[in-house]
Amino acid sequence: MRRNFLQLLGISLISSFLLPINFLFAASKKILNKNLSDEQKKIMFDEGTERPFSSKLTKENRSGFYHCANCGAKLFASTSKYNSGTGWPSFSEALPGAFKTKVDSKFGMVRTEYHCAKCGAHHGHVFNDGPSNGGKRFCNNGLCLIFKPSN
Numbered sequence: 001m002r003r004n005f006l007q008l009l010g011i012s013l014i015s016s017f018l019l020p021i022n023f024l025f026a027a028s029k030k031i032l033n034k035n036l037s038d039e040q041k042k043i044m045f046d047e048g049t050e051r052p053f054s055s056k057l058t059k060e061n062r063s064g065f066y067h068c069a070n071c072g073a074k075l076f077a078s079t080s081k082y083n084s085g086t087g088w089p090s091f092s093e094a095l096p097g098a099f100k101t102k103v104d105s106k107f108g109m110v111r112t113e114y115h116c117a118k119c120g121a122h123h124g125h126v127f128n129d130g131p132s133n134g135g136k137r138f139c140n141n142g143l144c145l146i147f148k149p150s151n
């Protein structure tokens, strides 16, 4: 009896702890760049996806950093970019703390989508089939990124 009560208490503590986090996560999404195109807004705030091979960043291989097109946060270093052959800019790792992830079960697939930690904009999905053994593949919409070359 006492144990059941403690379990219930534990479950309600967990749910009351999780709910505000989800709420804050959703509330933190906001358009900061007034110059975003309709297509950029659709991807970043309505979880859309651009056509594969449509982004010129897929072939970008200069050194520099990739920033969030909405808030300007630095997300990826060019050293983690690689050619995945998928038609979207792909990275083996993100800069620490750049993203928050969420499970997406649309289209009957369970995938992990990621959002900019600073502005909440959707960027893409992360998979476990990266170039290194056990590495990640961040599959990013090019329209969500701004590349700034180092020199």
Ligand SMILES: [Zn+2]
Binding pocket: 068, 069, 070, 071, 072, 073, 116, 117, 118, 119, 120, 121
């Ligand atoms: Zn952002």
